[in-house]
Amino acid sequence: MFEVTLADIRKIANEYSIDECPTAFYELQRYNYDEENKDSKEVRLIIKVVFEKHSAVVIRFKNERNVTKKHIEAQCRFAVQLSKGGIKTPYIYHIDGHYANDYHINGYDVIVTIEDFCDGEVKAVDEKIARMTGVLLAQMHNVSEKMNLHVYDKVMFNPLLRNELFDISVFSENKEILREIEPSLYDEIESITESYLRKIEVFKEETQYAVQGDISLCNLYITDDSEMGVFDYNNSGDNVLFYDVIMQAVFESRLMDYKGDYPEREQNILSAFLNGYDSVRPFTNLQKDIYPYLCAVISAYWLGDMSFDEGNLKSLIEKKQADAICRFMNNMRNRLIDLQEFPLFG
Ligand SMILES: Nc1ncnc2c1ncn2[C@@H]1O[C@H](COP(=O)(O)OP(=O)(O)O)[C@@H](O)[C@H]1O
Ligand SMILES: [Mg+2]
Structure with a gap:
């Protein structure tokens, strides 16, 4: 199973220019690809990371069929453009202008993105x-x-x-x-x-x-x-x-x-x-x-x-x-x- 440690997160956060060390993280979403196939290297893990001072962020780790880094980068660029156009959407962090970046963690190749955590999720519609x-x-x-x-x-x-x-x-x-x-x-x-x-x-x-x-x-x-x-x-x-x-x-x-x-x-x-x-x-x-x-x-x-x-x-x-x-x-x-x-x- 794909796992990350606080040390992995710290390294990634630093590379995305968040200098402070994270204090904890929580899983928001995990797709269990290895339930169907135990050798699967597919991953979708979304975590919330908290710091003492810095506001919380969400890190997504992905390795999914038909989802390329280019593709995720295009989706992030769209979100950033929407934000420039006045739409409320979380700030997306980047490394030298690249939102989606490759990492090798715990034996898995994953594509990583980071954005701000936003409170107030809508849980029911009226x-x-x-x-x-x-x-x-x-x-x-x-x-x-x-x-x-x-x-x-x-x-x-x-x-x-x-x-x-x-x-x-x-x-x-x-x-x-x-x-x-x-x-x-x-x-x-x-x-x-x-x-x-x-x-x-x-x-x-x-x-x-x-x-x-x-x-x-x-x-x-x-x-x-x-x-x-x-x-x-x-x-x-x-x-x-x-x-x-x-x-x-x-x-x-x-x-x-x-x-x-x-x-x-x-x-x-x-x-x-x-x-x-x-x-x-x-x-x-x-x-x-x-x-x-x-x-x-x-x-x-x-x-x-x-x-x-x-x-x-x-x-x-x-x-x-x-x-x-x-x-x-x-x-x-x-x-x-x-x-x-x-x-x-x-
Ligand atoms: N930026 C964010 N701020 C707050 N919660 C988030 C954020 N991104 C994701 N989440 C939480 O994680 C869940 C899964 O993330 P999401 O990007 O919607 O993945 P999926 O594609 O699996 O639906 C969301 O339903 C929400 O609860
Ligand atoms: Mg969703």
Whole structure:
């Protein structure tokens, strides 16, 4: 297992121009890659380091497949540019201008970054937090566009690619099986989906800009003067900004921990997020027109329903449960035709 000592941390901190000796450190996050493969040399360890006088810092140690130093450096540069543009985000330390640096510790090659620790992490979402998140995202989008920022990497929330909210592949790759059960329903869903995707694609050629790509609780904090800030650029990349805001808003409204539970919660959180965003970076009429189709596709092909949650389509197909599949497909069709208007107040 990858371990660090206070002596390792002291050496790294010194090289990053923090002269004081650390007094202690605590693990914030550890991915146990060696649970799956005991010989794995993959690492993601995030620690908080405290000093007597110097304010606390966060050190990230990484060695992950497909994550290069160049890549982490680009993510850090993006965060630094956002900060210059007025976005609250932790100060990132560097060695001679390089944020990401190679270390060999305890038999592991790791890439290290250091940033300030920020108090006030957001642990649960309510409408006020959702609105603030929307405002922050719009400010970040404005800075990214104005400063022409790019990370040149894929994101989790591009609806035209494999993404973390919805998945059409289970439906399309099982066409033969599903058509055998309900041919006309299958064809109907397929054709509605095709027509919606054509509409959503209208923004496909827009310039993509750098986005943080995971603006969710646990990556947000509220400062002492009640401003919202953001850390964790692990999933930053380039996206069409409209796709980013809608996908992130849906993500925030459906997959977070919430402060309360009431029937309109999801709708209200979504609405608060989008209204916050709109107050800084107004949506265009075309974006508002396309919104219902994107939401309908997200909802009909919800990733959990397709592959992970109880009664998901993949498992129904494996178990050959024709009646349940039929109900599932009816539900998909209903979600597709239930077009929700853009939820702006006033
Ligand atoms: N700069 C920071 N200030 C305060 N807490 C942080 C900071 N960076 C990370 N953390 C804490 O560590 C956790 C994991 O870090 P994060 O960068 O979000 O990693 P992951 O990519 O695994 O989500 C965060 O959810 C947060 O609790
Ligand atoms: Mg995170």
